[in-house]
Amino acid sequence: xxxxxxxxxxxxxxxxxxxxxxxxxxxxxxxxxxxxxxxxxxxxxxxxxxxxxxxxxxxxxxxxxxxxxxxxxxxxxxxxxxxxxxxxxxxxxxxxxxxxxxxxxxxxxxxxxxxxxxxxxxxxxxxxxxxxxxxxxxxxxxxxxxxxxxxxxxxxxxxxxxxxxxxxxxxxxxxxxxxxxxxxxxxxxxxxxxxxxxxxxxxxxxxxxxxxxxxxxxxxxxxxxxxxxxxxxxxxxxxxxxxxxxxxxxxxxxxxxxxxxxxxxxxxxxxxxxxxxxxxxxxxxxxxxxxxxxxxxxxxxxxxxxxxxxxxxxxxxxxxxxxxxxxxxxxxxxxxxxxxxxxxxxxxxxxxxxxxxxxxxxxxxxxxxxxxxxxxxxxxxxxxxxxxxxxxxxxxxxxxxxxxxxxxxxxxxxxxxxxxxxxxxxxxxxxxxxxxxxxxxxxxxxxxxxxxxxxxxxxxxxxxxxxxxxxxxxxxxxxxxxxxxxxxxxxxxxxxxxxxxxxxxxxxxxxxxxxxxxxxxxxxxxxxxxxxxxxxxxxxxxxxx
Amino acid sequence: xxxxxxxxxxxxxxxxxxxxxxxxxxxxxxxxxxxxxxxxxxxxxxxxxxxxxxxxxxxxxxxxxxxxxxxxxxxxxxxxxxxxxxxxxxxxxxxxxxxxxxxxxxxxxxxxxxxxxxxxxxxxxxxxxxxxxxxxxxxxxxxxxxxxxxxxxxxxxxxxxxxxxxxxxxxxxxxxxxxxxxxxxxxxxxxxxxxxxxxxxxxxxxxxxxxxxxxxxxxxxxxxxxxxxxxxxxxxxxxxxxxxxxxxxxxxxxxxxxxxxxxxxxxxxxxxxxxxxxxxxxxxxxxxxxxxxxxxxxxxxxxxxxxx
Numbered sequence: 001x002x003x004x005x006x007x008x009x010x011x012x013x014x015x016x017x018x019x020x021x022x023x024x025x026x027x028x029x030x031x032x033x034x035x036x037x038x039x040x041x042x043x044x045x046x047x048x049x050x051x052x053x054x055x056x057x058x059x060x061x062x063x064x065x066x067x068x069x070x071x072x073x074x075x076x077x078x079x080x081x082x083x084x085x086x087x088x089x090x091x092x093x094x095x096x097x098x099x100x101x102x103x104x105x106x107x108x109x110x111x112x113x114x115x116x117x118x119x120x121x122x123x124x125x126x127x128x129x130x131x132x133x134x135x136x137x138x139x140x141x142x143x144x145x146x147x148x149x150x151x152x153x154x155x156x157x158x159x160x161x162x163x164x165x166x167x168x169x170x171x172x173x174x175x176x177x178x179x180x181x182x183x184x185x186x187x188x189x190x191x192x193x194x195x196x197x198x199x200x201x202x203x204x205x206x207x208x209x210x211x212x213x214x215x216x217x218x219x220x221x222x223x224x225x226x227x228x229x230x231x232x233x234x235x236x237x238x239x240x241x242x243x244x245x246x247x248x249x250x251x252x253x254x255x256x257x258x259x260x261x262x263x264x265x266x267x268x269x270x271x272x273x274x275x276x277x278x279x280x281x282x283x284x285x286x287x288x289x290x291x292x293x294x295x296x297x298x299x300x301x302x303x304x305x306x307x308x309x310x311x312x313x314x315x316x317x318x319x320x321x322x323x324x325x326x327x328x329x330x331x332x333x334x335x336x337x338x339x340x341x342x343x344x345x346x347x348x349x350x351x352x353x354x355x356x357x358x359x360x361x362x363x364x365x366x367x368x369x370x371x372x373x374x375x376x377x378x379x380x381x382x383x384x385x386x387x388x389x390x391x392x393x394x395x396x397x398x399x400x401x402x403x404x405x406x407x408x409x410x411x412x413x414x415x416x417x418x419x420x421x422x423x424x425x426x427x428x429x430x431x432x433x434x435x436x437x438x439x440x441x442x443x444x445x446x447x448x449x450x451x452x453x454x455x456x457x458x459x460x461x462x463x464x465x466x467x468x469x470x471x472x473x474x475x476x477x478x479x480x481x482x483x484x485x486x487x488x489x490x491x492x493x494x495x496x497x498x499x500x501x502x503x504x505x506x507x508x509x510x511x512x513x514x515x516x517x518x519x520x521x522x523x524x525x526x527x528x529x530x531x532x533x534x535x536x537x538x539x540x541x542x543x544x545x
Numbered sequence: 546x547x548x549x550x551x552x553x554x555x556x557x558x559x560x561x562x563x564x565x566x567x568x569x570x571x572x573x574x575x576x577x578x579x580x581x582x583x584x585x586x587x588x589x590x591x592x593x594x595x596x597x598x599x600x601x602x603x604x605x606x607x608x609x610x611x612x613x614x615x616x617x618x619x620x621x622x623x624x625x626x627x628x629x630x631x632x633x634x635x636x637x638x639x640x641x642x643x644x645x646x647x648x649x650x651x652x653x654x655x656x657x658x659x660x661x662x663x664x665x666x667x668x669x670x671x672x673x674x675x676x677x678x679x680x681x682x683x684x685x686x687x688x689x690x691x692x693x694x695x696x697x698x699x700x701x702x703x704x705x706x707x708x709x710x711x712x713x714x715x716x717x718x719x720x721x722x723x724x725x726x727x728x729x730x731x732x733x734x735x736x737x738x739x740x741x742x743x744x745x746x747x748x749x750x751x752x753x754x755x756x757x758x759x760x761x762x763x764x765x766x767x768x769x770x771x772x773x774x775x776x777x778x779x780x781x782x783x784x785x786x787x788x789x790x791x792x793x794x795x796x797x798x799x800x801x802x803x804x805x806x807x808x809x810x811x812x813x814x815x816x817x818x819x820x821x822x823x824x825x826x827x828x829x830x831x832x833x834x835x836x837x838x839x840x841x842x843x844x845x846x847x848x849x850x851x852x853x
Contacts, residue, residue, distance in 0.1 A: 048583060048815065050629045129592030132600070134583065136593060148590040207629055225630050225638060226803050251712060253801050260801035263709040266702050289702075397814070429816060430577035 040527070040543045042272040043261045044250030046226050050207025053189035054126030054133040062186060064229045064250055067540055068212035069189040072100060072119070073180055074240050077542075079354060079453030079534030081181055084239045085114060085190065085213065087166075089183070095175040095488050102166045108192040109217045109234055116168035118190035124156045125202065126187060135187035137468060138451065141179070143171045148468055175488035182452045215241040215541050216248060228252055241541040244529065248540055265290050265522050271545065272527065274538055276520040278399040281339045290522040296343045297519035297536040298350040299449040300458060302511035303392060303408070306472045309443065311386060319380035321509035324390070325365050326373035327415035328408055334515050337403045341520050345513035348505055349458040352534050355495040356455065362506035366513055370415045377416050389419035393444035395431040396424050401445060408514075435471050446471060446511060453534040455498050459483055463510055474510030546841075553837045557830065562615060564829045568822045569611045579603060579816030583627055601627070601819060614822060623823035627815060632823040635808055640827075642715055643797070643804035647789040649717075649724035654732045655782050662739025662778075663771065669744050677740070681733035693726045693799040710801040723800040727793060731785050738781055742774035749773070776846050783839030787832035 047061030056065050072086035083089065087101040106114040125131055127139040129150045140149040144158025151157050159171035172179060182188065190213065195206040209222050216231035223229045229250040233243040251270060253261045258277035264270035266289040276284045276292075285292045305312050305321060312320055330344035343351070345366060346358040380386070392409055394401040405422040412420040423442055425431035434440040448469070450457040460483050461467050465475040479501055486497035505511075519536035529542035580594050580603070598604040601624075602613060617624065623632035665674040684692075700722055701709025711719045746752060747770060755769045794806035801807075805824060812820040843850045 046628065046811070048628050129590055129596065132593050132596045134589065134593065136590060146590075150590050150592055204629060225628075225635070226808065252803075257801070260710045260799065263697060263702055264712070264801075267705065267709050269708060269710065269712065427577055427582075427814070427816075429579065429582040432581045433576070433578040436581065 038246035038544065039249060040245045040247070040271045040540070040545065041249045041251050041269075042538075042540065042543075043258070043270060043274060044229065044252050045257065046252045047223070047229075049134065050204065051210045051223065052133070052195075052202050052207050053186045053191060053210075054122065054131075054135045055207070056186060057134045060252075063537065063540075064223075064231065065186050065189070065210070065212075066537075067214055067216045067231055067248060068210055068218065069186065069214040070212075070237070070239050070241070071185070071189050072102075072183040075184045075453065075533060075535075076240070077531050077533045077539050079352060081184055081453075082240050084184070086180075086183070089180045091177075091179070095177050095179075096172050098170045098172070098179055099163075100168050100170065104166060106213065107236055108190075108211050108213045109236065110192060110194060110211045112192045112194060112211075114190050114192075114213060115165045116162045117165075118192060119188070120160045120162050120168050121193075121196075122191035123160055123188065124151070125191070127151045127157050128155050130155070131201065138182070138185065138187035140468070141172050141174070141176060141182075143173050147466065174484055177488055177490050177494065178454045178456060181454045185452050213237070215239065215243050219247065226252060241539070243541045244544050245541070262522065265524060268524060271524045272521065272530070272538060272543065273523070274519075274521045274536070276341070276522055280522075281341050281520070284520070284522055287522070289525070291525050291527065291530070293521040293523070293530060293532065294341065294518055295532060296351050296516050297532070298352045298453075298534050299447055299517040299536065300345065300348065300350055301342070301445070301447045301514045301517060302345075302348075303443055303514060304446040304472045304511040305443040305509070306438075306440065307474055307510065309441075310388070311380070311384060316380045316383040318508055319376045319383075320386075321512065322365050323373045323376035323380065323416060324412055325509060325512045326367070326369045326376065327412045328512070328514070329368040329411055330366070330515060331368075332411075333404050333407050337407055338400055338515075341518045342515040343518060345515050347502055348463075348511075348513055349455045349502075350450070350516050353450075353453055353455050353458075355498065357495075357499070360499055360506065361503040365506055365509070373415050374417075377418075386418060389421060391421055391423050391442035393423045393425060393431060393434075393440060393442045395426070395428040395445075397427045404514075405445065438473070444471075447517075449535075455495075456483065456487060459498070459501060459505075460487070463505060472510050474508075476504060476508065479504045546844075550837070550841075553840075557833050560829065560833055561618075561826065565615060565618075565822055565826050566611055568825055569607055569614070569818070572816075572818045572821060573607050575816065577816060579627075579818070582815050601817075603818070610818070614819065618823075618826070624819040626812070626820050627817055632820050635820070636805065636824060636827055639803060639805040639808045642711075642720075642802060643790050643793055643806060645717070646720050646724055646727065646793055646796070646802060646804060647786055649720055650727035650731075650789055651782060651786050653724060653728040654735055654785070657728075658732050658735025658782075659739050659775070659778060662736040663743050663774070665736065666740040666743025666747070666774070667766070669740075674740070677736055681736045684729050684733040689726065689730050690795050690799060692729055693723075693796060696722060696726055697799060712801055712803070715803065720802070723796050723802055726799075727789060727796045731782075731789070735778065735782065739774065739778050742777055743770060746770045746774045772846060776843065779842055779846060780839055783835055783842065784832075787828070787835040790828060790831060 044063060045060035048058050049055045049061055051061055051065055053065060053069060056062055070084045072089060073081040074084040075081055085102055085106050087103045090099050102114060102116060108114060123139060126133045127136050127145050127149055136149040138149060139145050139157060140147060142157055142159040144152060146152050161169045163169060192211050195202045197203040209218055215234060215237050217234040219230040219232045221230055232247040258275055259279055261270055261273045262277050262280050265273050285294060307313060334340060334342040334344055346363050347360045349356060390412055392405050394405040396402055409420040409422050431444060435444060448458060448462060461469045463470060463474050463479060464483055465480050482497050482501035486494050489497055519532045523530050526545045528544045530538050531542060533539050580589060580597050602610050621633055625631055626635060661677055665677040668674055697709045700706050707722050708719050752765060752769050755765045793804055794810050797804045797806040798810060809821060809824045
């Protein structure tokens with residue numbers, strides 16, 4: 001068929017109208033929050049899970065949740081805790097049964113009162129594997145759950161009992177003196193009754209528009225997918241994190257995010273970026289367009305050598321591990337590769353924590369010493385001759401991983417005169433899959449970001465026998481005993497026990513401590529009140545401009 | 546012609562099935578475990594793992610997953626992202642900005658490319674032609690992310706003429722810079738294609754005839770040279786709209802454009818098979834429809850082309 005002139009024109013018109021319609025779709029951008037200067041825009045990423053306290057375990061959703069809810073306790077900037085919703089949290093003499101009393105008159109933003117049930121029901125929900133909550137792991141210390149935090153026998157956790165409207169008790173599996181320290185973490189936040197649907201499940205609507213009790217609440221626009229989450233101060237909140245600003249907007253940066261966010265801070269489109277992109281690490285402190293922050297932080301990096309790896313068991317293993325640790329020149333790597341955005345490790349925890357010291361017995365094994373390394377390696381060779389190569393696995397999607405693993409294996413190669421090389425996994429989950437399935441045949445990089453500010457949270461979950469994140473399958477009854485004793489102890493006694501436990505780790509090196517990741521940030525120059533808390537996050541409520 | 550359109554539309558069915566199947570196979574080949582990704586660095590219990598895998602059909606055999614997907618896609622049900630957003634909503638939300646960005650890039654590409662190309666073609670081997678060739682060669686050889694970062698730094702940060710990133714409250718003005726960057730790579734090809742095409746047509750028989758008839762040079766060029774030269778250029782540009790949308794990933798990432806390329810990138814990172822497949826399938830369909838549209842526009846330019 002030949003196109004008539006009319007059809008042709010129609011075709012042209014069709015194309016033109018099509019493009020106009022499509023263009024119109026995009027034109028309608030939102031109003032920029034009407035002239036309130038005190039709204040602070042901060043870097044964020046689109047949450048990966050619905051905004052439910054027991055389901056959110058990554059920063060994209062975690063940062064907004066921490067501001068939308070408050071728990072029984074709240075963390076101060078230095079990592080100490082203050083009771084928030086809790087009136088008191090008291091243990092029995094054995095520190096096994098904890099009685100929690102809730103302040104009277106506390107409310108969710110929808111007016112619903114906060115009761116013992118707001119907590120107990122939420123925790124039961126989180127621990128029940130049928131609900132697929134990713135934070136169930138946090139409930140493992142409570143009686144009635146298995147090692148990984150799932151409820152055993154029925155749908156409720158046996159160790160949780162509601163006494164009356166404002167009181168409940170928590171029975172732990174083992175004595176633990178720092179149990180209250182855990183309770184500021186998001187998995188333990190209260191959830192209002194209105195969150196549950198008729199089927200007893202937390203509804204989708206709640207996951208989209210959570211109703212909390214924290215310093216902030218969602219604005220009318222709330223969570224706009226792939227765009228931002230906007231919060232405004234909660235007028236009824238009277239805890240220790242009272243907002244000093246007019247609201248927060250978590251602006252999402254997807255994909256290669258932090259580079260774009262850095263540019264936005266430089267040009268004044270974003271107030272706070274709490275992680276400096278690798279591309280700017282050499283320059284950000286001298287960049288006169290931004291205010292820069294750089295200090296040791298709470299995440300710990302290590303090199304885990306699985307216990308089952310050939311030549312790394314028993315006395316021979318101890319010698320080889322020590323030799324490798326001595327062969328690594330940490331200051332050189334942190335300076336040359338990370339531009340001093342890492343601090344060489346002195347122990348297995350983090351310098352931001354209460355009780356931390358750089359004088360743990362035996363930590364000279366973390367100082368570069370080529371002679372000593374060679375000597376230890378030779379001693380190990382005397383027990384059983386080394387063969388093969390020392391391979392270190394890393395994931396390429398983490399900034400700097402490739403560079404530091406290459407540098408580290410080179411140092412090992414040069415100092416010990418053995419074959420050593422990196423092995424790349426494209427993504428984090430690919431590496432982790434082999435690690436969790438125990439099919440990995442090499443040493444691999446590991447890191448830890450604590451869930452609550454306690455040195456024990458760096459030791460127990462990673463090195464205790466059978467613990468959830470014990471990737472190397474390390475086991476030592478003496479260490480286990482010290483950790484459980486430290487859990488029940490307080491004050492100096494506790495830190496003494498932790499020191500002894502760390503001394504064991506430094507001797508046996510189930511993982512070789514590498515460095516603490518520094519907390520780096522850039523902010524708009526007009527911004528005031530920026531301070532890192534123990535989680536390497538700014539205390540958002542303090543920010544003003 | 547309508548029969549032709551219908552036939553072409555029917556052809557999209559095997560394309561859809563084939564493309565999705567290939568995508569499923571490719572994503573299945575990707576090692577790793579999306580559930581671990583979802584859980585961060587924390588341990589996940591087997592029960593939770595199994596329940597989540599069941600929810601997203603991650604443990605089903607490949608063909609079952611694919612069949613399920615194809616069946617649901619018929620009713621525009623593309624499932625949900627891990628964050629609980631319907632994938633269809635995600636596409637609806639991110640697609641417009643990508644389309645606007647692509648159309649802007651296309652306009653810049655077409656207008657400048659055809660103008661410069663024509664001019665160069667008419668004065669072949671002159672100084673303008675030579676410099677256009679050198680510049681286009683330069684543009685082809687610089688990687689797009691380099692152009693992107695440099696332009697962002699110069700115009701966004703240093704000079705402050707425009708916002709260096711786009712962000713959620715995007716406006717057409719914000720998109721100009723990314724659109725230019727996106728256009729640059731194709732723009733060079735458009736120049737070269739137009740130039741060659743114009744140059745060839747200048748010595749064609751019908752042009753000689755037209756000149757012999759005594760038509761003015763302007764009319765000759767407009768009606769006899771340009772119109773014929775544009776056939777290959779339009780094909781190229783039309784198909785480009787599809788690839789521009791798909792290729793916007795890098796530009797969208799650099800400039801933080803909340804578009805579909807960005808959404809696809811994030812979904813791939815997280816191993817959200819169903820989301821990736823849905824987005825890519827959608828892009829494939831756009832591509833197919835664009836090439837149909839291009840074929841139809843042919844007839845407008847060249848009356849010798851018929852559709853039966």
